[in-house]
Amino acid sequence: MKTYLILFWIFAKIGTFTLGGGYAMLPLIERELVDKGRYLDEQEFLDATAVAQAAPGILAINIAILSGYKMKGFWGSVCCALGAALPSFIIxxxxxxxxxxxxxxxxxxxxxxxxRPAVVALIAVPVFRLAKTAGITYKTAWLPAVSALLVWLLGVSPVYVVLASGLGGFLYGRVHGGAK
Incomplete structure (x- = not known):
């Protein structure tokens, strides 16, 4: 029971004091779950973030559900999701x-x-940290930059960008022997 209360409290305090939505919450969630509590390692957090972004719904709630499930199963996911949602709902x-x-x-x-500027900074920090964890280097930074420009300047649907990126990664892996 104590672990469930700890999980609820972790997400409740993050949900209470974070402005700017899920992306602004990412560095706080990572610090609590990866750095302090060691509930997840960096790769598990990156994977949870990727799945949470791809899944429909609110990023912070998705990460709370995935993290809670990884740590304590169904009831862990319920505690984390309630912790993330209740403070915002009440506020x-x-x-x-x-x-x-x-x-x-x-x-x-x-x-x-x-x-507003603080929220922009809170969103920028996890973007750079996730890019580092994902292995994005100066040689590969053009890929997310071009993707962002396609969506932002040309109005290309993000769905098409994700599908094209997935296809490109698959083909690259086939050519270079990474995927069988």
């Missing part, structure tokens, strides 16, 4: 109840403007 509920009273307040507007 959003409270904001919805009271936000209309102060949304035009210039101080509140400035606070939100100040939070």
């Amino acid at each position: 959003i509920l409270l904001i919805a109840l009271f936000f209309h009273n102060f949304k035009e307040n210039p101080i509140v507007q400035r606070v939100f403007l100040g939070i």
Whole structure:
């Protein structure tokens, strides 16, 4: 029972104090599960992140479910998912109840403007850490850069980029003997 409470608490404190969504939560989740608790190793965390991104749904909840399941099975996944979701749910509920009273307040507007750059930084950190763990080097960095530009500038659907990347990786492995 104690382990379930620990798992719930890990994700509850991350969910409570993280702005910017799942990507901003990644470095905190990694620090708690990989660095501090040693519940997962770096490769398991990278794999969980990849699956969580590919699966439908919210990234942080998907990672919580995958991590909880890896550590303690079904009930571990329930505890982690509830820990990740409940704080945000309660905070959003409270904001919805009271936000209309102060949304035009210039101080509140400035606070939100100040939070934006911090959220961008919180999202950038896990991107670079995951790239390093995934083995992206200066020689291969053009692949994610071109993918991002195709989606952002040319409006190519991310589905097509993922399918083309998968096909390209498969063909590369076949040519270079990596896949049989």
